[in-house]
Amino acid sequence: MKKMIIASTSTVHGSKYLTYLLPTLKNHFKDVKELLFIPYARPGGITYKEYTAIANKAFSTIDINVKGIHEFNNPIEAIKQAEAIFTGGGNTFELVNQLYKNDVLNVLKEVLEAGTPYLGTSAGSNICGVNMMNTNDMPIVYPPSFKTLSAIPFNINAHYLDPIEGSTHMGETRETRIKEFHIFNDISVLGLREGSWLEVTNNTIILQGGLTARLFQQNKKPIELESGVEVKL
Template sequence: MTKKLLLISNSTNAGEAYLGWPQSFIKAFLEKHSVTEVLFIPYAGVSLGADLQSSYDNYEARVAGVFSALGVTLTSVHRCKEPLKAAMKAQCIAVGGGNTWHLVNELHRTGLMSVIRERAVSGMPYMGWSAGSNVACPTLMTTNDMPIIQPPSFNCMGLIPFQINPHYLDKNPEGHGGETREDRIREFLVINPGMKVAGLREACLLEVEGDTMLLKGAHQLRLFEAGKEPVEYPENSDLSQLLK
């Protein structure tokens, strides 16, 4: 079956509405695949309320408002008595951003990691932003966030054969003396020389349709491979070769 993926670097640009910049891409993706109902995975949203339950509730409400404006009904999996059955029946699954470590832990704990992977490989439309794009990769090792929990495995869905580093920054904030993002990616490649890493800048996404992958959005993508200088690909590039 043909994979249908929308892998978004970030939900929101500074000073803009929530899911504002990718909204037109999300709308086009949903319409292209005749999606009217979406199952939402909120597990990366850890601190949006007083506890996890209220955080998930708040996350669902926030995302559902955006999707409702697109004519699409969104329900969070945390409300489902049988999450695996809900995932098996879903028209489309959207995985929200936040803490990737907690997201991966919960996807493994519930069994959703393998079920969502099977559905997406079989052609169900899948979208994710930030942490939601991380878990489409083979592993969570190129995420940016703090390991607040130890998941049973770093393995993710492997819907694409390379890693994404979302929110990719070219330089550190002024006055920051730590490693750059590029430094950290180079460290990863020393230990994992067979992998490739796509530095996906904010306001950018990758859309996969079968064997075709296009870079969309406002910026270039920076591709890292072990032993090679990074390569910049301009917006609207065909990056299908990375799927091989």
């Protein structure tokens, strides 16, 4: 039975790393003593060691120790034996590239389906969808495939931003990019705003946080989902 928190971001404006989520995570990871951290996304190019230290500092406030997957000789066994798993944000292309390179994508999917508690933020949330094609990241590396975990039956656009009225910015909006995606793909996309997350219990997916989320489906008008509702396609 899946038990997942899929969050748009690790840090909301004006707060420290994971602070806004810690009350939820304390319950989500109840009885967990050690968490396996997957730091492959490397935000800003930081090292795995540096990234793991950031995660450990946050989780230490709820009495959970964090150990990076890079600290294990066998990453597959590390995932199989983990009490719980957290995949952090950063660059989704590099994250997916390393999941394939280390041959851990399938085993990660297996343990999540079996009920290992999971947290994903940003890139770590993008990989929960059918594929990673709605990431906002630059393609700094070329992963073997865009296919990801399919832990939920749609894709995530993390850090979703609404068009700003009166803005002179000439680049594409997130909505425009998702419309372009839907010319060639029929996978639904959830625009998950900063500070929002999905709570997944088996096949039930509930939107949480103080904001609405925007659901895009091919050949349909986008709809706003209220916090607290079940996400249904």
